[in-house]
Amino acid sequence: MTPHILIAGGGVAGLTAALALHAAGFRRVTVVEATRELRPAGAGLNLMPNAVRELDALGLLDDLEAGAVRTRELRYYHRSGGLISREPRGLRAGYHWPQLSLHRGTLQRVLADAVRDRLGPSAIVTGVRVTGLEQRPGGRPRVRLAHREGAAGGRASLEPDVLIGADGIRSAVRAALNPREGEPPWNGTLVWRGVSRMPPGRAPAFMLVAGDDRQKAVVYPMAEPPGGDVLVNWALAMPADRIADAVRGDWDRAVPVTDFLHHFDGWEFDGTDVPEVLRAADAAFEYPMVDRDPLRRWSHGRTTLVGDAAHAMYPIGSNGATQSIIDGRALAHAMSRHPDPVDALAAYEADRRPAMTELQRANRRLGPEVVINLAHRRAPGGFTHIDDVIPPRERREIAARYAATGAFDPETVNAGSPYGVPVNAP
Numbered sequence: 001m002t003p004h005i006l007i008a009g010g011g012v013a014g015l016t017a018a019l020a021l022h023a024a025g026f027r028r029v030t031v032v033e034a035t036r037e038l039r040p041a042g043a044g045l046n047l048m049p050n051a052v053r054e055l056d057a058l059g060l061l062d063d064l065e066a067g068a069v070r071t072r073e074l075r076y077y078h079r080s081g082g083l084i085s086r087e088p089r090g091l092r093a094g095y096h097w098p099q100l101s102l103h104r105g106t107l108q109r110v111l112a113d114a115v116r117d118r119l120g121p122s123a124i125v126t127g128v129r130v131t132g133l134e135q136r137p138g139g140r141p142r143v144r145l146a147h148r149e150g151a152a153g154g155r156a157s158l159e160p161d162v163l164i165g166a167d168g169i170r171s172a173v174r175a176a177l178n179p180r181e182g183e184p185p186w187n188g189t190l191v192w193r194g195v196s197r198m199p200p201g202r203a204p205a206f207m208l209v210a211g212d213d214r215q216k217a218v219v220y221p222m223a224e225p226p227g228g229d230v231l232v233n234w235a236l237a238m239p240a241d242r243i244a245d246a247v248r249g250d251w252d253r254a255v256p257v258t259d260f261l262h263h264f265d266g267w268e269f270d271g272t273d274v275p276e277v278l279r280a281a282d283a284a285f286e287y288p289m290v291d292r293d294p295l296r297r298w299s300h301g302r303t304t305l306v307g308d309a310a311h312a313m314y315p316i317g318s319n320g321a322t323q324s325i326i327d328g329r330a331l332a333h334a335m336s337r338h339p340d341p342v343d344a345l346a347a348y349e350a351d352r353r354p355a356m357t358e359l360q361r362a363n364r365r366l367g368p369e370v371v372i373n374l375a376h377r378r379a380p381g382g383f384t385h386i387d388d389v390i391p392p393r394e395r396r397e398i399a400a401r402y403a404a405t406g407a408f409d410p411e412t413v414n415a416g417s418p419y420g421v422p423v424n425a426p
Contacts, residue, residue, distance in 0.1 A: 003161035004028040013307025014166030015111035016328035024336040034129035042104035044222040044233025046318035049095040050408040051325040068102035077210035080382030101222040139301020163303040171309035184290035190240035196280035203230035204272040212376040243288040294357040299345040311356040317367040333419035
C-alpha cells in the first residue's frame with residue numbers, strides 16, 4: 001500500500017517536497033498549512049542554479065521565469081562607493097541553468113498551483129497546524145492537529161506513515177522533537193526588507209551587496225513587467241541594542257521606512273541610489289536576524305525535517321529557499337530508493353545534514369559577504385585599487401570556498417541532479 005505522507009507547512013520547502021514525492025511515485029501526500037489561505041507574503045529571494053536545476057526537473061522552469069529576472073551579475077561595494085568585486089552569475093558564469101530573482105509569493109504560487117494540479121485540490125489543507133506529536137511503536141508518528149473552519153475550531157490526531165516538518169524557523173515539529181531548544185538565537189543585528197517599484201531607468205540592472213562591518217544593503221531587480229515599473233527587492237542590516245523576543249522569527253512586522261531611511265543617506269553605488277529605492281517601497285518590514293543552532297539529528301523514526309525547520313540560517317549567500325528546494329528533492333529520492341521509511345529518512349539525513357550544518361556555520365561567518373568586512377577593516381576610509389586591499393586570488397578563494405560548501409559551484413551543478421529517476425518508486 002502506498003504510504004500516507006503528511007507535510008507540516010505549505011511554504012517553499014513543504015510544497016517542493018510534495019511535488020518531488022509525487023514525481024517519485026508517491027500519491028498519498030497531504031500538506032497542512034497553519035494560515036487560512038496561501039497568499040503572497042514576504043519579499044524577494046534568489047534561487048541559485050542548483051535549485052533552478054531541481055525545479056526544472058519538476059517541470060516548473062517556464063512558469064517561474066515568467067515572473068522572475070535572470071540574475072546576471074553580483075557586485076560587492078565598500079560603503080564609500082568603491083567596487084570590491086563583480087561576479088557573473090547564472091548562465092553568464094557558465095552554469096547550465098540561470099540564477100533567478102523573484103518574489104517569494106511568485107515562487108509559492110507556482111509551487112502551490114502545481115501541487116493542486118498534480119496531487120488534487122485537496123492535497124493542501126489550510127487552517128490546520130501541528131500542535132504536537134509522539135512516536136508510536138516502529139517509529140510511526142501520532143500527530144496532534146488544531147484546525148479552524150470559519151468560526152469553529154477543533155482538534156484531531158492523525159497517524160501518517162511519514163511526517164515531514166516543513167513548518168519554518170519556529171517549527172512545531174522540531175520543537176516536539178527538541179523540547180528544550182528554546183527561542184531562535186539573535187546575533188544582535190536588525191534587518192529591514194521590502195519591495196519597491198522603480199521606473200526602468202532608475203532600477204538597478206544587477207544585484208548589489210554594499211556596506212561595512214556594521215551596516216549592509218542588498219538591492220536587486222526581481223521582475224520586469226513589460227511597459228511597467230520594475231520590482232526591486234531590498235534588505236538592510238545594522239546592529240541594534242535589543243529586540244522584543246516576541247518578534248523572533250516574525251518576518252511580517254510592518255514599520256515606516258522613515259524609521260531607518262536616515263541610516264542610509266548618501267548610499268549610492270554605480271547609479272543605484274539606496275534612499276531612492278527605499279522611498280519607492282510599497283511597505284517595509286523589520287525583524288531580528290536569527291537562525292537556528294545546527295541539530296545533531298533531523299530524523300526520528302518516520303519523522304524528519306526540511307528547510308528552515310531543519311537548518312534555518314542567516315539570509316546570506318541566497319541559500320535559504322535554494323537549500324529548502326534541494327531538501328525536498330533529496331528526501332523524495334531517498335524515499336524512492338528505500339522501501340522502509342525509517343531507512344529512507346536516515347539516508348536523506350546522511351546526505352543533507354552534514355553539508356547544511358557546515359553551510360549554517362559558514363553563514364554565521366558571513367559567507368562570501370566577508371569581503372565587505374575585510375575591505376572595511378583594511379581600508380576603512382575607502383581605497384583607490386581594491387587589488388591593493390584584497391588581492392584577486394583571495395577574493396576568488398572566498399567565493400569558491402562558499403560555493404563548494406553549498407554545492408553550487410558550476411562543475412557540481414552542471415554534472416546534473418543527483419536526485420533523478422526514482423529507483424524503487426512505490
